[in-house]
Structures are given as C-alpha cells and as structure tokens.
Amino acid sequence: MKTLLLLSLISSNLFAAEAAAPAHKEETKTEGAKEVKDDSKDLLDFSSIKDIIKKDGLEGQLQKKQTEKRVHITTKKFDDMKRYNVPAQSAFWSMMSEYWLVKNATLLKWDFHKPDFDLEKSFISLLEVQGHYEKKVKILLLDSTEVIHAALPSNDDEYIFLVSLPFIRTLDLSKVEISLILFEDFIRAKKGYFKGYVQSKELEAYLGTNFNGKPFNKKIIDESLKKYTSVLLDKGFSFQEQFETTTEMDSLLKNDLKMWNTYLTLLEKIDNLTKSNALYKKYSQIYPSPELQLNWLRPKPSRF
C-alpha cells in the first residue's frame, strides 16, 4: 500500500512537472519575442531618423563638409609645399641680378643723386626703330668706373643696364652714343653670353624645383654671385663673342649710315680713352677690344 502511495505521488509530480514545462517554455518564448520586438523597435527608430536626415539633406551636408575639409587640408599642404618652390629660369634672373646689385651697392656706387638725363627715352626710341617692341628696360647709372657698362641677365623681355656716369662724362657722350652702348649690351644680353657664364649645370638643375624637407642651397646662390663679379670685373667677354656682337651691330646699323658713323666714332673715342687713361685700362679686358672692333667694322680696301 505504501509503495502504491509513493508511486502515485511520484507520477503526479512528474505530470505536474510536464504540465509546467510547456508553460515555462511559452514564458521564455514570449520574453525572447519581447526582446526581439524591442530590438526591432530600436532599429525602426534609427531608420526613421535616418530617413529624416536624408530628407533634410543633412547627410549630404556632412559629406560636403567632409570633402571641404579634405580639400582644405590638401590645399593647405600644397600651399605650404609651394612656399619652398625655387624660381624657374623665367623668374630667377632679374632677382639674381638685383641681388648682386644690392650686395655690391658700395662698390658700384649706384645710390647717388643724379640729374635726369632721360636716357630711357632715347634708348627706347632706338629699340623701337630697330623693331624691338615690348621690351622692359631698367637703366642704373653708376658713380664709379668699376663697371663701365653692362646688361645683366634678366627675365624674359626685361633688360637691366648699368652705365658709368664718370665714363659718360669723360667721353662727353651724347644720348645717341649712350643709346648705342646700351644697344650693344642689349645684343649681348639677347645672345645670352652673360647668362651662359653664370649658369652651371647644378644651377640649371636646381631652378624650378622644390626644396621642401631639404635645406636651402645657399652655396649655389653665393657661387652665382661670385660669377657675376668675375664676369663684370675680371674675365669679361671672349673675342668670339665680341666679334659676333660687333658684326651684328654693323649689319643692324648699316641701314642708317648716320647712326653707323656715330657707332664708329664712339668706338674710336673708347679706343683712345682705354689707351690713354689708366682708369679705363681694364675696359679692353672686359670687352676685347675697341681697336679690334674698329678693324672688324671698317670696310676692307678694295683690290681694284
């Protein structure tokens, strides 16, 4: 009997447990479903905001702002890098010549009070007669005889001329004569003789580059300065270059015999001066030589 009672108790418990299990299962099921429902509710909320954002164009604005920022950073980087640019040939030479003039201001003595000769007007009219238009001309008078006259290397269609005032006064040169001296220098500058002396392969390679992240090559600039001094005060131009310049002057001026004669007389004056005045002895070393120039210019005597 006892065993019967025990068995019935156990079976009833088992039944109860079995009956309770699906109810619990259902409970957990509903909790899970609730969670999923909650999650889906969250997702739904986000997408709805997204839709609103899309409708408002805020997402586009954000993208636009981000692109703008990216462009700004890139431009700033590019601008910062650009600051390290080395000038190209087209921008370098006038600056370099002026730098040399600044560094040699006391030697050349160009900073002095001088009368207005209107030299630029007479020289420009000669350039125009010769058909050289749109040429920018800068003339600097010197109160010394260290450099008698020269055209310094400069940017395209720009010319920097130096002329010694003591030289002009000693020879009592007229405006036409001074213009002819400048025109001779103009021919030399056009042929690029001076530039050729200063320009090295290293300088040529350096110009137009960028030195961002590298030290500035001051040595190359200092060497160029020394070459300027060497050409103008010591070595000067070669016989070949002088011959080419003189023959070109000859052919250009022959159309105007009066002008051609003025040029011949001018060279005679310079030749006499360089032979008689010790102050101008170096002239023939820089521009060899007025005497030879006269020989090249004078018509050869006919055999008949």
Next chain:
Amino acid sequence: MNKFFVSMMLMLSFNLQAQTDSGAMTKSLVGIKYFNQMMGNVHQNASRFSQVLTTISCNHPVKVMKQTSKDGKDFVMFGDNDWYLVTVGPYDGYIMADYLSDKKSVCFEEEYAKFFDGLELDINDLYYWARLYDQYVQGKSKVRQ
C-alpha cells in the same frame, strides 16, 4: 617797446601763415592701391631723391589721397605727373605712380617665400633693394602708330 611790437607782429604773421597753409589744401581718399615692385620707399616729396619716410614691400596696400585747393581744384598726381600722394600707416608721403597698381600683383617674395628667406637679407640689403627702385630709370618699348 619797438622790439616788442616787431616780435608781436612776427608771431602774428607766422600764426596767420600757418592757418592759411593748413586751410588752403584739404586731403581726401581716392582709393587703395598696391605696391607692385619688390621693395620701395615712401618719400617726403615727389622726388626719388627726397627723404625716405618708410620702406614697403610688394603688394603693400597704400591709401592714395587727393588734395583739393581752396578754389576747388583737385590734385591727384604730383611732380611731373608721375607721383601719387599716399598715406602709409602713420606717414603721408609720395610714391612713383608706376609702382602702384589697382590690384595685387604676383610678387617674388610671396611666390618663392622660403627661397627669398634663404637669401638671408639683412636690414642694409632691404634698404638698398628699396633704393634700387628709386634709382632705376625705367621704360618699355611699344609699337607706335
């Protein structure tokens, strides 16, 4: 007594002169222009050899002024019509007209800033660079009809 009278007369005349000088011309702004050379000077008078008041560099903005006389005549150009009367900071002076532009120019020291810094120009060099533009005589050949 006589001396006192003379000195009083002198003082009065000076005072009167000063009043007429300041009252004769009035200055007014014409516009803003920009310096278009590498370096340059503002001069006390309309002459390249007159005293330098201050030195300016490329693209420096300057106020171009005109003077109006008592009879209503306007003077914008000075010297041989090739100088502007300008105000630069605290200075009232003159700058060559060719060296001023209506718009900013392309300046070497701005385009190649680090290269220009690398030249290590001292105050003496900057002074001479500005003087160079006082001393140059410049021109340009043109096709003439």
